Amino acid sequence: MNLARLISETAAKYADKPAIVFAGKTWTYRDFDRQVQNYATNLDRLGIKKGDRVAVQLPKCVEFLFFHFAILSIGAISLPLNPDYRPEEIVYFLTDSGSSLFVTTSDRLSKVRSAIQHLSELKILLKEEELPTTEEAVLPKYSAGGDDIAMICYTSGTTGRCKGAAISHHNLIANMRALHQAWEWSDRDILLHVLPLFHVHGLNVAALGSLYAGSTMLMFEKFEPRQVWETLASKNCTLFMGVPTIYQRLINEWAKLETQSELRKMRLFVCGSAPLSDQQFYQFENITGFRILERYGMTETGMNASNHITPEHRKAKSVGFPLEGVEIRIVDRDGNDVAIAEVGEVWIRGANVFQGYWGMPDKTAESFTDRWFHTGDLGFQDPDDGNRLYLVGRAKELIITGGFNVYPKEIENVLESHEAVKESAVVGLPDSDFGEKVVAAIALKEAINITPEELITYCKSRLAAYKCPKQIFFVTEIPRNAMGKIQKNILVQQISTLL
Numbered sequence: 001m002n003l004a005r006l007i008s009e010t011a012a013k014y015a016d017k018p019a020i021v022f023a024g025k026t027w028t029y030r031d032f033d034r035q036v037q038n039y040a041t042n043l044d045r046l047g048i049k050k051g052d053r054v055a056v057q058l059p060k061c062v063e064f065l066f067f068h069f070a071i072l073s074i075g076a077i078s079l080p081l082n083p084d085y086r087p088e089e090i091v092y093f094l095t096d097s098g099s100s101l102f103v104t105t106s107d108r109l110s111k112v113r114s115a116i117q118h119l120s121e122l123k124i125l126l127k128e129e130e131l132p133t134t135e136e137a138v139l140p141k142y143s144a145g146g147d148d149i150a151m152i153c154y155t156s157g158t159t160g161r162c163k164g165a166a167i168s169h170h171n172l173i174a175n176m177r178a179l180h181q182a183w184e185w186s187d188r189d190i191l192l193h194v195l196p197l198f199h200v201h202g203l204n205v206a207a208l209g210s211l212y213a214g215s216t217m218l219m220f221e222k223f224e225p226r227q228v229w230e231t232l233a234s235k236n237c238t239l240f241m242g243v244p245t246i247y248q249r250l251i252n253e254w255a256k257l258e259t260q261s262e263l264r265k266m267r268l269f270v271c272g273s274a275p276l277s278d279q280q281f282y283q284f285e286n287i288t289g290f291r292i293l294e295r296y297g298m299t300e301t302g303m304n305a306s307n308h309i310t311p312e313h314r315k316a317k318s319v320g321f322p323l324e325g326v327e328i329r330i331v332d333r334d335g336n337d338v339a340i341a342e343v344g345e346v347w348i349r350g351a352n353v354f355q356g357y358w359g360m361p362d363k364t365a366e367s368f369t370d371r372w373f374h375t376g377d378l379g380f381q382d383p384d385d386g387n388r389l390y391l392v393g394r395a396k397e398l399i400i401t402g403g404f405n406v407y408p409k410e411i412e413n414v415l416e417s418h419e420a421v422k423e424s425a426v427v428g429l430p431d432s433d434f435g436e437k438v439v440a441a442i443a444l445k446e447a448i449n450i451t452p453e454e455l456i457t458y459c460k461s462r463l464a465a466y467k468c469p470k471q472i473f474f475v476t477e478i479p480r481n482a483m484g485k486i487q488k489n490i491l492v493q494q495i496s497t498l499l
């Protein structure tokens with residue numbers, strides 16, 4: 001099945017219902033479908049065919065969605081790109097994917113034009129261009145089927161070349177259906193959408209989920225905490241999706257509200273893409289009465305695990321249980337299952353798992369064992385709670401000091417339980433004695449004075465000595481990417497200059 005066909009079928013069913021509200025304008029499902037057909041007709045006119053790659057680098061806007069589903073509907077492959085990418089990065093993505101068409105804005109094009117002029121085959125389409133409209137545009141032929149690639153999503157990759165995860169129509173459909181079942185998503189839902197569209201969280205979970213359900217999506221270009229609190233209450237929203245940074249800012253904003261939002265219709269706050277701390281989980285519950293539902297996913301696999309729809313079965317720091325059709329194993333370095341409750345690498349198998357890295361057969365082969373995808377995440381399952389999954393960090397971020405394993409997240413949790421600490425990030429730095437030493441970067445809360453030594457003493461009272469930071473650096477801000485993930489590679493560079 002072609003994903004765009006499925007969405008078009010929903011559109012036919014809910015034709016008069018608002019599908020998307022953005023920048024003061026509403027598109028019904030009929031409008032949405034007509035736009036997709038129209039964009040598809042224009043792509044066809046430009047000669048885009050099944051299997052061609054179309055890179056889309058746009059700010060968050062409704063046209064992004066028209067392009068995306070139009071690309072899928074004619075069997076081409078959509079390549080969403082972060083609007084912040086710099087010219088050299090754009091050149092890499094366009095070249096690596098062999099894109100035939102680059103959809104962007106005129107101001108972005110002016111920055112990248114000289115860098116891409118050698119790509120003589122590349123066509124360019126600007127968002128500002130008035131696309132010829134056909135009254136009854138019906139072109140989509142849905143020439144790509146379930147096993148065909150629908151999207152290439154470049155992973156945020158912290159080292160080496162970014163890898164393009166090739167995701168099939170079937171991967172997306174299977175994952176979306178699993179989420180609908182797990183979160184009881186229905187046409188009665190109203191989603192407040194504040195996430196970027198170039199990332200799987202905003203696109204394949206939030207936007208796709210809403211369009212598939214026949215629900216309504218209120219989309220904002222930027223996340224602004226006050227606007228979120230006001231809109232959730234005034235527009236009777238039922239669903240919200242965010243990353244931990246967003247929830248932290250919502251918590252901070254709540255205290256400043258003159259009248260606290262009454263969330264009468266709200267049923268689900270979902271969080272993922274980065275670890276939510278237990279402080280954030282409990283603080284949010286204390287102020288709003290809602291338990292955030294944390295889920296775990298990644299570009300290559302879509303969503304893997306989720307906490308339960310029943311609030312009582314949600315737990316802080318846990319990402320819950322495998323979604324329908326997803327299998328999870330925890331393995332040691334040799335790929336053998338670890339003993340029960342031990343930490344190991346999370347491996348995933350299921351209809352959600354991508355088809356491989358675009359143009360990188362060796363990388364793909366390295367990342368799989370018998371269809372099990374090696375996530376690079378470390379985690380464990382709790383046998384006393386139905387094998388509930390907990391993540392403890394990325395395998396690459398594991399610190400081995402004097403032969404002992406240190407999971408940065410455990411140390412970060414302790415540091416963040418101190419009243420002076422706003423945020424922390426723990427990394428391993430080379431050390432002649434220990435191989436690696438534990439080092440922490442800390443952003444302090446304003447107006448609280450504390451020394452690094454005091455914080456180290458605090459850690460020592462709560463952690464085994466080998467886990468405690470040997471050095472602590474105070475920083476004004478912990479570097480994060482657009483999805484709120486801490487960029488430890490950048491942090492290591494920053495700290496190295498301070499040593």
Ligand code: AMP
Pocket residue numbers: 155156200271272273274275276294295296297298299300319375377391393394483
């Ligand atoms: P991305 O491919 O950019 O979506 O990043 C995927 C990675 O984000 C995963 O491999 C995890 O390391 C991390 N991640 C996603 N969801 C969670 C979560 N709920 N808790 C902790 N880490 C998460």
